[in-house]
Amino acid sequence: MTQSGATPAKPGTRTAVWKSITISLTDDIAQGRYNSGDKLPSEAQLAARFGVNRHTVRRALAAMAEQGLVHARRGSGVFVAAAPTDYPIGKRVRFHQNITRGGQIPAKRILALETRAADSTEAAALQLEAGEMVHVYDGLSLADDQPIALFQSVFPALVLPEMLTSLEEMQSVTAALKACGIADYTRQETRITAKLATATQALHLRITEGSPILRTTGVNIDPDGRPVEFGRTWFAGDRVTLTIDGQEP
Amino acid sequence: MTQSGATPAKPGTRTAVWKSITISLTDDIAQGRYNSGDKLPSEAQLAARFGVNRHTVRRALAAMAEQGLVHARRGSGVFVAAAPTDYPIGKRVRFHQNITRGGQIPAKRILALETRAADSTEAAALQLEAGEMVHVYDGLSLADDQPIALFQSVFPALVLPEMLTSLEEMQSVTAALKACGIADYTRQETRITAKLATATQALHLRITEGSPILRTTGVNIDPDGRPVEFGRTWFAGDRVTLTIDGQEP
DNA sequence: CGCTATGATTTGTCTAGTTGTATAGAACAT
DNA sequence: ATGTTCTATACAACTAGACAAATCATAGCG
Numbered sequence: 001m002t003q004s005g006a007t008p009a010k011p012g013t014r015t016a017v018w019k020s021i022t023i024s025l026t027d028d029i030a031q032g033r034y035n036s037g038d039k040l041p042s043e044a045q046l047a048a049r050f051g052v053n054r055h056t057v058r059r060a061l062a063a064m065a066e067q068g069l070v071h072a073r074r075g076s077g078v079f080v081a082a083a084p085t086d087y088p089i090g091k092r093v094r095f096h097q098n099i100t101r102g103g104q105i106p107a108k109r110i111l112a113l114e115t116r117a118a119d120s121t122e123a124a125a126l127q128l129e130a131g132e133m134v135h136v137y138d139g140l141s142l143a144d145d146q147p148i149a150l151f152q153s154v155f156p157a158l159v160l161p162e163m164l165t166s167l168e169e170m171q172s173v174t175a176a177l178k179a180c181g182i183a184d185y186t187r188q189e190t191r192i193t194a195k196l197a198t199a200t201q202a203l204h205l206r207i208t209e210g211s212p213i214l215r216t217t218g219v220n221i222d223p224d225g226r227p228v229e230f231g232r233t234w235f236a237g238d239r240v241t242l243t244i245d246g247q248e249p
Numbered sequence: 250m251t252q253s254g255a256t257p258a259k260p261g262t263r264t265a266v267w268k269s270i271t272i273s274l275t276d277d278i279a280q281g282r283y284n285s286g287d288k289l290p291s292e293a294q295l296a297a298r299f300g301v302n303r304h305t306v307r308r309a310l311a312a313m314a315e316q317g318l319v320h321a322r323r324g325s326g327v328f329v330a331a332a333p334t335d336y337p338i339g340k341r342v343r344f345h346q347n348i349t350r351g352g353q354i355p356a357k358r359i360l361a362l363e364t365r366a367a368d369s370t371e372a373a374a375l376q377l378e379a380g381e382m383v384h385v386y387d388g389l390s391l392a393d394d395q396p397i398a399l400f401q402s403v404f405p406a407l408v409l410p411e412m413l414t415s416l417e418e419m420q421s422v423t424a425a426l427k428a429c430g431i432a433d434y435t436r437q438e439t440r441i442t443a444k445l446a447t448a449t450q451a452l453h454l455r456i457t458e459g460s461p462i463l464r465t466t467g468v469n470i471d472p473d474g475r476p477v478e479f480g481r482t483w484f485a486g487d488r489v490t491l492t493i494d495g496q497e498p
Numbered sequence: 499c500g501c502t503a504t505g506a507t508t509t510g511t512c513t514a515g516t517t518g519t520a521t522a523g524a525a526c527a528t
Numbered sequence: 529a530t531g532t533t534c535t536a537t538a539c540a541a542c543t544a545g546a547c548a549a550a551t552c553a554t555a556g557c558g
Contacts, residue, residue, distance in 0.1 A: 014459075016541070020452045033361070042508060049360060051389070051396065051453060053324070053543045058509085074509040075551030265533070291516060302535045307517085323517045324542030 021050055021060035026069060029080055037144050039077040040070065068238065073206070084241045085143050089216070091186045094174055095141055104143040108171040111150075111204070112138040113164050115157055122154050125219050125230040133157035135164050139171070140204055141233075147205045148240055151233040159228065173229065182222050185229070190218040192242065195234070205236045212237030267308035270299055274309065275318060278329055286393065288326040289319065317487065322455070333490045334392050338465070340435045343423055344390055353392040357420040360399075360453070361387040362413050364406055371403045374468050374479040382406040384413050388420070389453050396454045397489055400482040408477065422478065431471050434478065439467040441491065444483070454485045461486035 025046075028034055040046065043061070047054040061078055064070045072078040087098050099106035118126065118134040126134070137153040153173055155163045166176035177185060195213040202208055214235040222228050235242070274295075277283055289295070292310070296303040310327055313319045321327045336347050348355035367375065367383040375383070386402040402422055404412045415425035426434060444462040451458040463484040471477050484491070 014457065015448045017452060018541080020448050024449060024452075033363070044508080049358065051358070051455065055544085056542060059541090072509060073551080074549065075507075077508065077551090267533085293516080304536090305534060308534090321517060322543085324515080324544080326516065326543090 017050075017052060018056050018059035018063070021046075021052070021057060022063050024050075025060065025064065029069065034080050036080050036082045037146065038080050040080065042077060082144060082146055082239065084239055085148060086243050087148075087235070087240050088243045089187075089190050089192075090244065093187050093190075093218070093220075096172060096174070099141075099143045099148075102143075105145070107142040107145065109140040109142065110137070110168070110171060111140060112136070113168060115164065118154070122230055125217075126154065126156050126227045128156055135160065135167075137164075137167050137173070146239065147236060149233050149235040150201055150204055151231060154230040155228065159226070173231075177228060182228055185220045185222050188219045188221045188227070190216055192216050194237070197234075197236075201234055205234075207236050207238065214240060214242060216242070266299075266301055267305050267312070270295075270301070270306060270309035271312050273299075274313065278318065283329050285329050285331050287329050289329065291326060331393065331395065331488070333488055334397065335492050336397075336484070336489050337492045337494055338436075338439055338441075339494050342436050342439075342467070342469075345421060345423070348390075348392045348397075351392075354394070356391040356394065358389040358391065359386070359417070359420060360389060361385070362417060364413065367403070371479055374466075375403065375405050375476045377405055384409065384416075386413075386416050386422070395488065396485060398482050398484040399450055399453055400480060403479040404477065408475070426477065431477055434469045434471050437468045437470045437476070439465055441465050443486070446483075446485075450483055454483075456485050456487065463489060463491060465491070 025040070034040060040061075041049070043054050043057050046057045046061075050057065061070060061072065065072060065078075068081055070078050071081050082104075085099065085102055085104065088101075095108070096106050114136050115133055116136065117131050118128055120130060122128070122134055123130050123132065128134070135155040135157050137151075137155070139151055139153075140147055141149045141151060157163070160177075160180045160182075162180055163176060166179045167173070170176055170179070174185075193215050195215050197205065197207055197211045197213050201213065202211065205211075214237050216231075216233045216235070218231050218233075219227050220229040220231065274289070283289060289310075290298070292303050292306050295306045299306065310319060310321065314321060314327075317330055319327050320330050334348065334351050334353060337350075344357075345355050363385050364382055365385060366380045367377055369379060371377070371383055372379050372381060377383070384404040384406050386400075386404070388400055388402075389396055390398045390400060406412070409426075409429045409431075412425060412429055415428040416422070419425055419428070423434075442464050444464050446454065446456055446458055446460045446462050448458050450456075450462065451460065454460075463486050465480075465482045465484070467480050467482075468476050469478040469480065
């Protein structure tokens with residue numbers, strides 16, 4: 001008796017209003033009326049446009065958010081979710097290139113710069129003696145003004161004494177290393193694990209506490225095989241897809 | 250309380266209970282107890298007043314709705330239906346005038362404003378080359394805050410470059426055309442067909458999917474005979490009666 | 499210039515009321 | 529027996545309003 005072919009055999013209304021709104025908005029996004037990262041009209045405006053109560057719009061937006069199509073920020077608005085950024089990991093990992101390749105605009109924010117003694121993991125990764133000094137660069141990477149990852153880069157202070165000042169000027173690790181005499185470097189190894197976002201990470205990455213995090217650790221070496229950087233990166237799992245291109249050893 | 254005391258406790262009555270409720274309510278409306286557009290008491294209240302179950306009231310209201318006497322809006326209430334608005338179609342079709350003439354308050358809602366390449370129908374109607382740019386105005390017309398019709402107006406972008414900004418300020422097509430130098434325009438031809446409401450149309454017009462729709466397409470020309478607007482309109486069939494005043498070709 | 503304070507805007511959450519639909523059963527007529 | 533009418537209950541969908549919380553824009557001040 002229920003002639004609705006497309007809809008599941010759910011009893012109730014023919015097509016729920018909120019579902020129609022979901023379809024309409026999804027269509028708008030697909031047709032490019034709203035671009036990736038754009039702010040949608042406010043819930044109140046959408047409610048007026050569709051001639052519907054705000055809660056009904058919220059129901060529609062909630063469905064779209066669950067699908068990962070949009071994400072809301074209280075006090076700010078609802079934004080079209082950027083398509084997950086593909087982040088290639090291979091022998092040559094360069095943040096700037098990785099982001100620009102996808103047509104996005106890269107940016108970095110310095111959270112902390114300091115010099116201190118290396119802990120055991122850092123020392124082991126950089127092949128240092130325990131207690132040797134290291135420069136540490138904590139920062140935040142963004143693509144199209146959206147936080148992509150938190151990172152911590154550790155450099156041997158003895159080998160690269162000017163690293164901190166170089167980093168402060170040009171936030172790029174690649175450029176700073178070049179200024180310190182390391183023209184090229186390659187990734188020796190990368191390890192990837194999954195974690196959940198802590199409160200501070202969530203704050204910086206603009207995600208909710210407990211969201212999935214991709215944590216990578218890696219060591220970069222100069223052409224002579226000396227380790228020049230030990231890096232840890234925490235990617236916002238919802239916004240990044242790590243890709244391993246078939247690389248040759 | 251008219252004749253609510255028809256001894257509902259005595260089953261097996263000749264006239265069904267719901268039918269007497271229909272009569273009673275219809276009488277109330279006819280006597281002006283409820284005016285056009287008024288909200289009836291909630292089903293629960295009516296059920297209490299007639300001393301019957303809510304479903305019995307619903308049965309009565311359903312019959313009245315089928316007759317077009319009332320229409321229900323979920324979450325809002327049951328309202329006395331407004332008489333269908335007469336919408337004259339002739340050489341000079343002006344939405345504002347058509348509605349105000351009937352003593353109703355006209356309004357418009359902008360659904361979308363965009364500029365894109367004309368499709369083949371639009372190009373043919375406006376006498377453009379295929380692929381020429383057009384301004385498109387999607388909107389909703391209301392009378393007394395009730396949706397009357399969906400419309401899509403297409404304007405040649407070359408001839409009317411400022412049309413979109415004009416439309417955004419004053420939602421009236423007539424006013425916007427005037428601002429663009431078209432002081433007057435007349436309807437060249439109007440075609441009318443009947444359709445069934447799609448889900449999106451139903452959403453905007455606040456009707457149920459599959460309700461009848463009056464679809465008109467027409468071309469407006471300026472005094473020199475140049476087409477300035479290609480319009481498509483989808484009227485809510487239950488709420489509008491198109492009238493053709495005897496005009497000469 | 500930088501900082502704060504303030505108000506407006508926007509999303510998040512809650513409570514309450516209304517119609518739409520589904521299911522089940524009782525009373526009654528045929 | 530069988531079908532119709534009405535009752536009873538429950539839940540889903542939508543509206544309405546209010547308030548809290550986060551954010552943004554701006555004015556004012558030192």
